[in-house]
Amino acid sequence: MVNENLVKDVVKEPYKYGFVTDIETEKISKGLNEDIIRLISSKKEEPEYLLNFRLNAFKKWQQMKEPNWAELGYDEINYQDIIYYSAPKQKEKISSLDQVDPKLLETFDKLGIPLTEQKKLTNVAVDAVFDSVSIATTFREELAEHGVIFCSISEAVKNHSDLIEKYLGSVVPATDNYFAALNSAVFSDGSFVYIPKGVTCPMDLSSYFRINSGDSGQFERTLIIAEESSSVSYLEGCTAPMFDTNTLHAAVVELIALDDASIKYSTVQNWYAGNEEGIGGIFNFVTKRGKCLGNRSKISWSQVETGSAITWKYPSCLLLGEESIGEFYSVALTNNLQQADTGTKMIHIGPKTKSTIVSKGISAGKSKNSYRGLVKMGTKAIGAKNYSQCDSMLIGDQASANTFPYITSQQQNSEIEHEASTCRISEDQLFYLQSRGIEFEEAVSMMVSGFCRDVFNQLPMEFAAEADKLLALKLEGSVG
Amino acid sequence: MQTKLKESAPILEVNNLFASTDNLPILKGVSIKVYPGEIHAIMGRNGCGKSTLSKIIAGHPSYNITKGEINFLEKNVNSLEPEERAQSGIFLGFQYPIEIPGVSNLEFLRVSTNARRKFLKQEELDTFDFEDLVKEKLELVKMDSAFLSRSVNQGFSGGEKKRNEILQMALLDPSIAILDETDSGLDIDALRIVASGIKKISNNKMGIILITHYQRLLNEIKPDYVHVMSDGQIIKTGGSDLALELEKNGYEWTDNFEKEN
Numbered sequence: 001m002v003n004e005n006l007v008k009d010v011v012k013e014p015y016k017y018g019f020v021t022d023i024e025t026e027k028i029s030k031g032l033n034e035d036i037i038r039l040i041s042s043k044k045e046e047p048e049y050l051l052n053f054r055l056n057a058f059k060k061w062q063q064m065k066e067p068n069w070a071e072l073g074y075d076e077i078n079y080q081d082i083i084y085y086s087a088p089k090q091k092e093k094i095s096s097l098d099q100v101d102p103k104l105l106e107t108f109d110k111l112g113i114p115l116t117e118q119k120k121l122t123n124v125a126v127d128a129v130f131d132s133v134s135i136a137t138t139f140r141e142e143l144a145e146h147g148v149i150f151c152s153i154s155e156a157v158k159n160h161s162d163l164i165e166k167y168l169g170s171v172v173p174a175t176d177n178y179f180a181a182l183n184s185a186v187f188s189d190g191s192f193v194y195i196p197k198g199v200t201c202p203m204d205l206s207s208y209f210r211i212n213s214g215d216s217g218q219f220e221r222t223l224i225i226a227e228e229s230s231s232v233s234y235l236e237g238c239t240a241p242m243f244d245t246n247t248l249h250a251a252v253v254e255l256i257a258l259d260d261a262s263i264k265y266s267t268v269q270n271w272y273a274g275n276e277e278g279i280g281g282i283f284n285f286v287t288k289r290g291k292c293l294g295n296r297s298k299i300s301w302s303q304v305e306t307g308s309a310i311t312w313k314y315p316s317c318l319l320l321g322e323e324s325i326g327e328f329y330s331v332a333l334t335n336n337l338q339q340a341d342t343g344t345k346m347i348h349i350g351p352k353t354k355s356t357i358v359s360k361g362i363s364a365g366k367s368k369n370s371y372r373g374l375v376k377m378g379t380k381a382i383g384a385k386n387y388s389q390c391d392s393m394l395i396g397d398q399a400s401a402n403t404f405p406y407i408t409s410q411q412q413n414s415e416i417e418h419e420a421s422t423c424r425i426s427e428d429q430l431f432y433l434q435s436r437g438i439e440f441e442e443a444v445s446m447m448v449s450g451f452c453r454d455v456f457n458q459l460p461m462e463f464a465a466e467a468d469k470l471l472a473l474k475l476e477g478s479v480g
Numbered sequence: 481m482q483t484k485l486k487e488s489a490p491i492l493e494v495n496n497l498f499a500s501t502d503n504l505p506i507l508k509g510v511s512i513k514v515y516p517g518e519i520h521a522i523m524g525r526n527g528c529g530k531s532t533l534s535k536i537i538a539g540h541p542s543y544n545i546t547k548g549e550i551n552f553l554e555k556n557v558n559s560l561e562p563e564e565r566a567q568s569g570i571f572l573g574f575q576y577p578i579e580i581p582g583v584s585n586l587e588f589l590r591v592s593t594n595a596r597r598k599f600l601k602q603e604e605l606d607t608f609d610f611e612d613l614v615k616e617k618l619e620l621v622k623m624d625s626a627f628l629s630r631s632v633n634q635g636f637s638g639g640e641k642k643r644n645e646i647l648q649m650a651l652l653d654p655s656i657a658i659l660d661e662t663d664s665g666l667d668i669d670a671l672r673i674v675a676s677g678i679k680k681i682s683n684n685k686m687g688i689i690l691i692t693h694y695q696r697l698l699n700e701i702k703p704d705y706v707h708v709m710s711d712g713q714i715i716k717t718g719g720s721d722l723a724l725e726l727e728k729n730g731y732e733w734t735d736n737f738e739k740e741n
Contacts, residue, residue, distance in 0.1 A: 423581075427541065432578035434562035435538050436588070436648060437595035443563075446591070450582025450631070 015272055021107045021212050024089045025131070030215070031080045034058065037185055040085050044154050044188075049165055057174035057184030064178045070341035071370040071402055074246075074283065074310055082248055084186045086216035087133040100136055104128075113208045113237070124235065125150055127191040127207045131216055134189045139203065148232075149194035150205050153221055156192035163194060167225055171254035171291045171318070179250040179285040179312075183219045187252065190220035195230040195261070204460055206235035209251075211271070211282065217248040224254070226261035228294065233264040233460055246274075246309060250285045259294030259321065264302070266459055268467055271307035276365075278337030281309025288315035289345075292324035292353075300327035301344065302458045304467040309338060314372065316345035319353035319384075326355040329458040333448075333471060334367035334399070343373035343404075348381035348414065357388040360452050363399035370402040375416055377409040384414040392422040393451050395444070423451075445471065489554050490515050491687040492537070492570075492656045497548035499536050506532045506543065508712035514656060514687035521690045521698055521723060524709035525731050530691045531575060533709075534658045538572035539565045553655060566592075567599035571654035575661040575691075577641040580632035585644070588632045589614060593651045617650040621677040638665035639674075646677045653681075658689045663697035675700030695727040708734050 028039055037058055041051040066077070088104060100115075108115050108128050115128055115136050125139035127150065134152030143150050149160060157164050174184035191207040211218045226232055249271065255263050265288075274281025284307075290299035301315040311334075317326025328344035346355035355375070363369040375386045392401035403420050425447055433443035448471055449456070456464045492514040499507040506529050514520055522530045536543050537550055539562035549556050557565055580588065593613070594604040605613060611628075618625060621643040633641050642662055649657050659678070663671055678701060682688055690697060698706075698720065706722040707714045715737045716722065726733065 426578075428578050429580055431538075431540055431562060432574065433580070433588070433592075435566050435572050436592035437563050437566035437599070437652070438588075438591055439563050439595070440561070442591070446583050446588070447580060450580065450584075453582045 017111060017270065018272060019110070021103055023101065023103050023212070025086050025213060026089050027083050027086045027213070027216065030083050032058075032082070032084060032186065036084055040186060040188065043085065044157070046157055047161060050157060050168075053169060053174060054185050057181045060175040061178065061181035061185055064175075064181055066178050070312055070372070071368060072310055072312065072339050072341050074339075077246075077248060077283065079182075081215075083213070083216040084219070085188055086131045086213045087188075088130060104130060107210065107212075108208065111208065111210065124204045124206045127152060127205075129189055129191070129207060129209045129220055131210070131212050131218060134191070143202070146199050146202055147196040148199060148201055149192065151192055153187075153190040153192045153223060156223070160192070160194065163225065164192075164223070167223060167254070167256055168221075169254075171256060171289050172252050172287050177287060180252050180287040183221060183250045183252045183287070186217075187219045187221040190222045190251070192222075193224040193232060193234065195226045195232045197227040197230060199227075199230045201230070201232040204233045204235055206237070208237045211247055211249065215245070215247075217250065219249075220251050222251070222253040224256070224263055224265070226255075226257045226263050226297075228258045229260040231262040234266070235460060236265070236267045237270070246281060246283050248283050248285070249308075251287070253286070253288040253315075255290035255299055257290065257292050257294060257297035257299050257324075260296050261294055262298040262300070263290065264300045264460070265290070265315070267301075267303040267305070268470060269303065269305045269307055269311070270470060273307045273336065273338050274309040276336050278309065281338070282307065283310045284308035284312065285310075286313040288313060289318065290316070290326070291318045292321050292326060292350075294324070295321040295350075296323045297321050298325040298327075300325075300329075300458070302327075302329040302455065303331070303342075304455075304459070304470065305330070305332040305340060305342060306470055308340075311338075311340040311342050313342050314344055316347070317355060318347050318349065319355065319381075320349045321353075322350045323352045323354075324350055325353070327458075328355075328357045328359070329455040330359045331362070331452045331455045331467070331471075332360070332369055333362045334364070334369045336365040336367060338365075338367040340368070341370045341372055343371045345374040345376070346386055347374075347376045347378070348384040348386070348411075349378045351380060351382040351384065353381055353384045355386045357386070357390070358454050358458075359388075359390045360455055361390075361392045361401055362395065362448060362451065363392070363401050364395035366398045368400050368402075370404060372404040372406075374406040374408075375418075376407075377411045377414040377416065379410045381411045382413050384411065386416045388416075388418045389454075390418075390420045391451070393448070394422065394424045488516055490551075491553060492689075493551040494533075494537070495549045495551065497533075497536070497550065498546045499532065499543050500546055501532075501543045505546075506712055507536065509548070510709075510712070510714055512689075512707065512714065514689065516687060517684040518705070519682070519688045519690065519701060519703045521692060521703040521706045522709055522714075523692060523706060523723060523726060524734075528709045529712040530709045531660050534572055534660045534689070534691055537565075537658060538562055538570060563595070566652070567595050569596075569655035571649050571652055571657045573642075573645040573649060573657065573659035573662050575664060577633045577636075577645055579634045579636075581634055583632050584628070585630055585632050586611070586614070586628040589628070589648065589651060592648065596652045614647075614651065617647055620650050620680050621646045622673050623647060639667070639670035642666060642670070642674055643677070646674055646681070650677070650681045654686065656687045656689070657682075658691065660691045661693070662690070663692055663694060671696065672700065695723050698723050708737070710734060710737075
């Protein structure tokens with residue numbers, strides 16, 4: 001068919017973020033053992049409890065097995081062949097942005113995340129993470145006026161040790177799963193957010209993760225705490241250069257919402273996905289979980305996953321507080337030989353808890369795109385409700401889509417509703433739009449945007465536009 | 481009746497057209513010429529190739545032209561993409577308009593109209609100007625503006641879908657409009673609305689081809705020529721009374737033509 005080939009051309013997208021920053025880095029030697037962990041911890045001048053946290057995680061990790069239940073196929077990862085700490089060399093301790101290597105600022109400039117005072121984004125505070133370390137965080141003073149803490153997790157360990165000791169690992173325990181244990185043992189940096197009681201964060205907060213080295217893994221850790229009646233919207237973006245080797249990214253994100261607090265966590269993930277033959281690309285194994293600890297608290301995940309060779313992530317909500325709310329809105333686009341196994345877990349523990357799941361998977365090329373989700377109603381979840389909707393769209397005839405919903409209920413007085421659908425962009429739909437003068441590429445991207453609309457509506461404004469553009473790019477072929 | 485401009489060049493000239501899909505011949509030498517202001521009707525049994533002819537003229541990718549040519553405004557369009565044909569003024573009204581979930585009808589109509597306007601070197605319309613234009617055109621087909629906020633054709637009744645097609649015809653102001661069984665599935669009232677819309681949109685520069693099984697649409701819109709198709713060929717051409725004879729005698733009557741020819 002004529003159009004089949006056209007669709008294939010259209011979904012070929014040049015990766016715009018594939019450049020490498022030529023910068024002197026400090027790397028430790030390859031491999032993973034107790035000494036490496038001690039070295040990372042000492043480089044970061046960590047307190048003893050944190051070193052113990054790492055060593056304990058490492059011990060457990062050694063006894064664990066890499067999970068193989070996901071619909072993913074990849075060559076075995078050699079964990080001894082990875083560098084666990086890589087940081088751009090800084091001459092001295094820096095106290096302001098002026099002292100940051102201009103090459104790094106330039107890198108983030110090129111990625112559309114200007115950090116300098118003159119150019120920085122006006123409505124968003126940014127924490128920029130380059131390989132293993134946080135480079136800069138903007139708007140810190142302005143945020144501090146409201147009592148909001150926004151800094152790298154390394155700084156938080158130094159300056160807000162009480163909060164770290166109390167909450168780190170409280171949502172995702174060090175031994176939660178294989179990749180979370182690995183992260184707990186070797187995590188290098190990430191973002192920390194604390195919103196005090198009653199404060200609505202005056203601007204969106206955002207982290208931008210950049211992997212630069214080809215042989216280092218990135219293991220960042222994010223911790224967000226929203227005290228009573230506070231709220232925050234947090235955005236996360238990710239890119240990496242094109243290498244023909246696979247780079248491991250294993251992150252942990254923990255969110256804690258107390259009474260009446262709300263956290264909105266949005267991700268646009270565009271890690272390098274590998275080439276058309278499936279060579280290279282990021283292995284993205286991420287554990288993201290939020291704990292609705294307080295009554296009437298709310299945690300909302302929205303994600304647009306377009307990159308990575310392998311995506312394994314299930315942003316989840318533990319709904320403990322009475323009437324707490326969990327949401328998961330996801331668009332996952334896979335192309336070529338990309339594989340994604342993603343979804344969510346909604347664990348209803350408290351009474352009258354509510355959750356909503358809307359997942360849109362788009363598979364093109366020879367890619368594999370699976371939704372995997374768990375909805376669980378515990379014994380005390382009286383009057384709890386869940387609504388799930390999982391839609392898949394297939395482009396071309398070689399891609400595959402799967403839906404694996406797991407539902408368990410121990411509470412009769414609760415409701416679970418699940419809807420699923422699969423559709424294909426049909427030749428007839430394309431012809432209909434084309435016969436109205438709409439270009440082929442625009443027709444495809446109109447239909448994909450239409451398919452994702454329910455999710456895009458949930459993204460913060462700046463992000464919705466970016467996500468729409470990103471999908472269009474992925475689908476627009478050489479024009480981009 | 482509109483004035484004919486027969487002295488000018490034809491808008492559409494289909495010349496001895498052969499076409500197939502999956503190596504199965506569907507059209508076996510079709511010729512038809514449409515001049516400005518003319519209304520042609522193509523009639524015939526199911527499967528005679530009349531819908532295929534309309535799709536091929538609009539550029540459907542499932543069919544291959546094996547011989548012959550389609551000239552539109554004196555240019556061969558055989559190898560043009562469907563969107564290029566649409567932008568230059570070929571309009572196909574679908575027998576079964578396609579549902580496009582998630583894409584708002586208003587946005588679809590606007591993008592489509594602007595693609596045509598761009599080709600005509602007219603200024604593209606922003607959302608506000610477009611809404612003014614579309615509201616004016618909605619009158620023609622007696623559609624409520626609530627249609628605009630719904631997804632393209634999704635959940636539309638059969639009659640609403642057909643009216644949406646005619647709305648698109650009004651917005652795109654084509655040089656040739658091929659309306660494939662626009663009358664099918666319509667009750668009498670809806671048929672009158674659609675027919676009156678078509679009449680209001682048509683003008684002496686536009687050519688119209690009505691593809692239909694029945695006389696009832698032709699009672700509303702009187703054709704200048706009626707063509708009878710059978711097995712991928714036009715087997716008889718006549719004036720509007722040919723349709724009346726067909727209605728009276730049925731398609732069996734045309735089987736004799738094939739034998740005669």
